[in-house]
Amino acid sequence: MYLGGTFISILKSNKTALLLIIVSYIVYGFVFIIPFLHLDLKTKIICCSALYITSHVIFWAGTAIIGKSILRSHILVNLLNRLKILKSNNF
Known part of the structure; x- marks a missing residue:
């Protein structure tokens, strides 16, 4: 999943957070x-x-270190994936 160039730069600068995840x-x-x-x-x-x-x-500690923007995008992507699954199952 590609979230933009900022995602890559955030992960490179926060190796501790990536290690925690x-x-x-x-x-x-x-x-x-x-x-x-x-x-x-x-x-x-x-x-x-x-x-x-x-x-x-441990996962949420790592995402808290990375920052709020990545945390929000992770929650949004999970929510969108769940909605797609529900829509495909015709619920």
């Missing part, structure tokens, strides 16, 4: 690994919940 996706990926480990069900639920919440906190 990448780490959040890696943490979120562990949510899909936990169910296959030999742990109790209660432990799996707690681990998955903790990883899910942690990944979102």
Whole structure:
């Protein structure tokens, strides 16, 4: 997705924020690994919940560093994609 030249320059200047966003996706990926480990069900639920919440906190911290303009465009793009899905499903 291309949001303009400013998006590229913001990401180049804020490597810490970009690193936080990448780490959040890696943490979120562990949510899909936990169910296959030999742990109790209660432990799996707690681990998955903790990883899910942690990944979102890290992601939003990274986007807060990048700035409000990128944050708004991310929310707008997600909203538009959801509306397109709803429209294509004829709801």
